[in-house]
Amino acid sequence: MLNVLAQTGPGEMLEGLKAIGAGLGYGLAAIGPGVGIGTVVGNAISSMARQPESAGMVRTTMFLGIAFTEALALIGFVVFILLLP
Amino acid sequence: MSNSVTVEPVAPESDIARHLARRVVLVSPVFLLVGVLGWGLDGLLSSALALVLVAVNFRLGAAIITRAAQISINALYGAVLGGYVVRLALMTAVVLIVKATGLLATVPFAITLLVTHLGLLAWESRHVAMTLAAPGLRPTK
Numbered sequence: 001m002l003n004v005l006a007q008t009g010p011g012e013m014l015e016g017l018k019a020i021g022a023g024l025g026y027g028l029a030a031i032g033p034g035v036g037i038g039t040v041v042g043n044a045i046s047s048m049a050r051q052p053e054s055a056g057m058v059r060t061t062m063f064l065g066i067a068f069t070e071a072l073a074l075i076g077f078v079v080f081i082l083l084l085p
Numbered sequence: 086m087s088n089s090v091t092v093e094p095v096a097p098e099s100d101i102a103r104h105l106a107r108r109v110v111l112v113s114p115v116f117l118l119v120g121v122l123g124w125g126l127d128g129l130l131s132s133a134l135a136l137v138l139v140a141v142n143f144r145l146g147a148a149i150i151t152r153a154a155q156i157s158i159n160a161l162y163g164a165v166l167g168g169y170v171v172r173l174a175l176m177t178a179v180v181l182i183v184k185a186t187g188l189l190a191t192v193p194f195a196i197t198l199l200v201t202h203l204g205l206l207a208w209e210s211r212h213v214a215m216t217l218a219a220p221g222l223r224p225t226k
Binding site: 034041055056057060061068070073074077080081082 | 096098143154165173184206
């Protein structure tokens with residue numbers, strides 16, 4: 001592996017590191033929204049189980065909460081696309 | 086909580102996703118114009134792709150929730166989290182395929198994707214907040 005690294009030029013190495021960084025960044029950026037969506041849905045399910053008659057209102061708020069949380073993942077996605085060589 | 090617990094047969098998320106998709110059509114000329122004026126044909130295509138992705142993402146998310154809620158609320162939890170991963174993967178795959186063709190202008194794509202997603206959500210939140218708080222004062226648009 002060190003031989004392969006020694007044969008690559010500085011430009012190639014930089015491109016490779018940028019790709020690795022972009023992928024890592026995207027993966028890390030997706031963790032937070034995943035936890036957030038889990039929290040939103042978990043609490044919505046608790047509410048629906050306690051008060052099934054309020055399911056419509058809870059699901060409305062839940063969907064908007066999921067979509068807002070997902071915006072964070074989209075920011076990570078956009079950074080991934082911008083960084084990708 | 087048993088697996089047989091289901092929620093009432095309403096689908097508010099589908100209505101919200103339909104509203105959002107309709108609003109994507111309303112705001113699309115602005116983003117398409119900015120894309121074509123700033124980045125040419127690539128910008129137009131990239132903005133169009135971002136608008137389609139936003140609308141499809143909302144509709145797919147709502148469809149997953151509606152379908153899972155008909156099964157059980159336990160299925161809802163798994164479907165929403167699984168759907169999140171699947172939707173991100175689909176979006177990534179589509180964008181990488183388009184990027185490989187060389188037609189993707191990343192800046193107009195990024196601007197359109199983020200501004201449309203957040204802007205439309207804020208717009209819809211205003212509508213939903215008024216509807217939930219005071220149904221009589223519900224905005225017409």
